[in-house]
Amino acid sequence: MAKTKEDVVEAMFKMVKEAQGQKKLKPMDLTKAMIELYGDEGVDKQMCKDAIKELINSGRCVYTYYGGSYIEIPHQEGAAN
Amino acid sequence: MADLPNTPKLDELEKGKWPSFVKEIKMAAKKSPMAADLLGQLEQSYNEKIGHWKHGGIVGVMGYGGGVIGRYSDLPDKWPNISHFHTMRINQPAGWFYTSEALRKICDIWEKRGSGLTNMHGSTGDIILLGTTTDQLEPTFSDLQNINFDIGGSGSDLRTPSCCCGMARCEWACYDTMALTYDLTMHYQDELHRPAFPYKFKFKMAGCPNDCVASIARSDLSIIGIWRDEIQMDKAAVKEYADKGMDIQHDVVDRCPGKCMEWDGKELKIENSYCKKCMHCINVMPKALRPGKDRGACLLLGSKAPIIEGAMLSSVIVPFVKLEPPYDDIKELIDNIWDVWCEEGKNRERVGEFIQRVGMGNFLDAIGLEPVAEMVAHPRENPYVFYGEDEE
């Protein structure tokens, strides 16, 4: 069954949430994982790009920077204390 | 002056005839407690020979992944006014042309929202606003948007494109650097604000091989203006230089790296097919010589400053391309390069390092370019000539 952008948004959010505190994920990690899982169901790079945009614009996820750029759940950072 | 911290070491840097950042920070400190604490912490660092900044990784403005660089003092109790000291990069206008009115507005915003300290401009080309707190980031962003300024790039994204002043001021510009910079900036807004690359990626546009923005050393994709016909010559002006005492043989001909010039005391000849487009002769005799009429740009790929690997210069990937709006062919090439690098590049691997790792031959294959002789970076290096199995 064809996946929609909304399905990808939810699947990505779940991945980020499960990885939080364990492993930092880059946008390309999310994209590759989604295409691996749902490539047969119509998920392509553009849909992943749009899904990431949605995650960030809604505020459910934020970009972070630790040498390279990552996507995480918003949180208070240690350095701010 | 309000009570500034005691800074004998920094004070040394106010001496001499040259500009002094200490003088400037002290001036700002009359109004800004952040600037005053900055002086204090810096003096302490000079005494102890250690830095007292911590990196932040999460601060930014809603929707953007770049343009804000988080910094915190690790001595917030001693220097409370700089416990947060974030930097904002602001996208500069192409060629750095401003009205004084626009500059005043930026400064007013920053005196209200931040330390008041600016750096015009950073090595990325952006306007750098130094030092603010997390709660001031969004208000600053909306103030800037009200005067039609936007935040620039940082992190693993497209960095703010930057160019020389080109045709606005310089007769040597072989293409309109400012137009291309503006066009690419607007076309690649997502790539600028939403980091999706393995690491940073920079474009710099220089109008001619003098490369006033040092694109060949400082950008992943250097777009350098060039001509492919003959250097234009005004023979009477050449003679005038000679009559006025210029030693054309010594100062021009002998220094031509293409060894393609001849001077018999009366007439200057150039064998243009050997010209390396170095600009030397044109720079020395600007009234007599100028770039040819068939103008465009040479695209070079791969430079970066030393971090893990050493410094690299860009090397030729497209020897000549006409650069005219809507710039479709260059955008197609850029998209192809990003596709391959994003797919295969390792975390924090610049495109130049990526090419070193996979090999130029494989890279050209992947982005769909034919190898040509101009791509040879050094004589006797792999000339990227490949023979298929069936040709052997």
Ligand code: HEM
């Ligand atoms: C059948 C005869 C010859 C063959 C197959 C041959 C082959 C080559 C090759 C493959 C190179 C390297 C080119 C490069 O990658 O830069 C070379 C360079 C050179 N050869 Fe020959 N060669 C021959 C005869 C000669 C003779 C007779 C001389 C001198 C009398 C000579 C002098 C040189 C020199 C000086 C270079 C270096 C040129 C440079 O500065 O790049 N070769 N040769």
Ligand code: HEM
């Ligand atoms: C068993 C015999 C030979 C061996 C193993 C040998 C090996 C080599 C090697 C390894 C190089 C360096 C290639 C490079 O730049 O990467 C070289 C260069 C050269 N050889 Fe030989 N060589 C032999 C015989 C000869 C003979 C008989 C001549 C001349 C009559 C000759 C002329 C040259 C020249 C001119 C170069 C320089 C090419 C250049 O500048 O690029 N070689 N040789």
Ligand code: SF4
């Ligand atoms: S790079 Fe060339 S065109 Fe641009 S300002 Fe410098 S000399 Fe002029």
Ligand code: SF4
């Ligand atoms: S531009 Fe450089 S290589 Fe070309 S003719 Fe002038 S000095 Fe020689």
